[in-house]
Amino acid sequence: MRAVVLSIGSELISGLRLDTHATEIARALGAQGIEVVRHETLDDDAQAIAESLRAAAEEADVIVATGGLGPTPDDRTRDGLAEAMDTPLEPHPEAVAMLETWAASRHRALSETDMRQALFPHGAEPLQNPLGSAPGIRARLNTAEVFCLPGVPTEMHAMLTEQVLPRLRARTPTRPDECRGRVRTVRTFGLPESVVGERLADLMVLGRHPRVATAAHMGTIDVHIHATGPGEEVDRLLATDAAEIKRRLGQVVFGEGETRMEDAVAALLAKCGATVAVAESCTGGLVTARLVNVPGISDHLLEGVVAYSNASKVRALGVDKDLLAEHGAVSEPVVRAMAEGIRDRAGADFAVAVTGIAGPGGGTPDKPAGTVWFALADAGGVRTFCEVFSGDRAHVRERSATYALNLLRLCLLEEGEAG
Numbered sequence: 001m002r003a004v005v006l007s008i009g010s011e012l013i014s015g016l017r018l019d020t021h022a023t024e025i026a027r028a029l030g031a032q033g034i035e036v037v038r039h040e041t042l043d044d045d046a047q048a049i050a051e052s053l054r055a056a057a058e059e060a061d062v063i064v065a066t067g068g069l070g071p072t073p074d075d076r077t078r079d080g081l082a083e084a085m086d087t088p089l090e091p092h093p094e095a096v097a098m099l100e101t102w103a104a105s106r107h108r109a110l111s112e113t114d115m116r117q118a119l120f121p122h123g124a125e126p127l128q129n130p131l132g133s134a135p136g137i138r139a140r141l142n143t144a145e146v147f148c149l150p151g152v153p154t155e156m157h158a159m160l161t162e163q164v165l166p167r168l169r170a171r172t173p174t175r176p177d178e179c180r181g182r183v184r185t186v187r188t189f190g191l192p193e194s195v196v197g198e199r200l201a202d203l204m205v206l207g208r209h210p211r212v213a214t215a216a217h218m219g220t221i222d223v224h225i226h227a228t229g230p231g232e233e234v235d236r237l238l239a240t241d242a243a244e245i246k247r248r249l250g251q252v253v254f255g256e257g258e259t260r261m262e263d264a265v266a267a268l269l270a271k272c273g274a275t276v277a278v279a280e281s282c283t284g285g286l287v288t289a290r291l292v293n294v295p296g297i298s299d300h301l302l303e304g305v306v307a308y309s310n311a312s313k314v315r316a317l318g319v320d321k322d323l324l325a326e327h328g329a330v331s332e333p334v335v336r337a338m339a340e341g342i343r344d345r346a347g348a349d350f351a352v353a354v355t356g357i358a359g360p361g362g363g364t365p366d367k368p369a370g371t372v373w374f375a376l377a378d379a380g381g382v383r384t385f386c387e388v389f390s391g392d393r394a395h396v397r398e399r400s401a402t403y404a405l406n407l408l409r410l411c412l413l414e415e416g417e418a419g
Helices: 021-031 046-059 077-085 093-105 112-118 153-171 193-199 231-252 261-272 286-292 310-317 321-327 332-346 393-418
Strands: 002-008 035-042 062-066 089-091 119-121 125-127 136-141 144-149 179-189 211-217 220-230 253-256 276-280 301-306 350-356 371-378 381-388
Touching: 002 021, 002 046, 021 035, 021 062, 021 153, 021 179, 035 046, 046 062, 046 077, 046 136, 046 144, 062 153, 077 089, 077 119, 077 136, 077 144, 089 093, 093 112, 093 125, 112 119, 119 136, 125 153, 136 153, 144 153, 179 231, 193 211, 193 220, 193 231, 220 231, 231 253, 253 261, 261 286, 261 393, 276 286, 276 332, 286 301, 286 393, 301 310, 301 332, 310 321, 310 332, 321 332, 332 350, 332 371, 332 381, 350 393, 371 393, 381 393
Parallel strands: 002 035, 002 062, 062 144, 276 301, 276 350
Antiparallel strands: 089 119, 125 136, 136 144, 179 220, 179 253, 211 220, 350 371, 371 381
């Protein structure tokens, strides 16, 4: 099967918002063996949307569009779909019921503007939106199946997962001998992309099957394995390459697929039955926030402190003010004291501390912007590390948070091996 992904919204065209939907949708479709042949970004213009839908229906079996399903006049996706289908918009009873249920749960009345979201091209059907007011739309355009989803990221993700992908799986059951394409991703952190490439050089030779490629983002290096063939053969090829990649890269591999660093850390905390506390300065709570993203982390995360000022480091973490005066906030003695202080305060098995200069200002010749100190404390003592990250303020903070989580991951791996 072939698919086209359409991202609709003037904010995307103008660069006011980054289109992350196309990436997520393409990855999800690819994992089901559906080839995405084209992405297109469109303005909120009904005629342009209609023309793109017609063109997509000529080249693909599936069209997934996001955005433009809201209640305001600039939400024009339903109008464009109706024009492409050459059919009028009309209130859909099931969509009306969905809107009424949504409004009742919020103790509010539906306005005429809200009811615009219940207008559907004749013959289309609504898709339940569990997180918002706008129902999705499922329709057929010539031989192509069309799914229109809201542009709100949480709503789009839920509907893609719960509404679109199950329908596509039901439409294309996989037989063992069926030819399909799939991608398996091995996720790594701790080695530059160049080094990962060197270790996997023979697997990445042009023309080899499966095809192996790397992609870097914020210090995380993903290794993508692409294979095509009969189902069982594809599974075998992917499993063989994934196992070899893990063997060669060792502990820099922290997971597969959509696994995040915090997911890997949380799983190890659960496996070890351990607790952790976090003290942060330049990351401003990012390390703690990323851990809190993982359901069930309350069994293991005891406390997170953002001690941004020197006074806070003294008051909340017990850092000696003389250490701060002598060495500065961004230093090995201070990050060590931060880790010891938060571990003692929380009574945790492990403690992670971060302090640095996120930039762009604040650096010196000895401590340039991007300098970050890390500490990891446990019953055996405190280990400290220093890195100098390039990039803007947001990049430095994100890299620092991932680095800190990775230190904890590696320590938990050691703990598991020792146990």
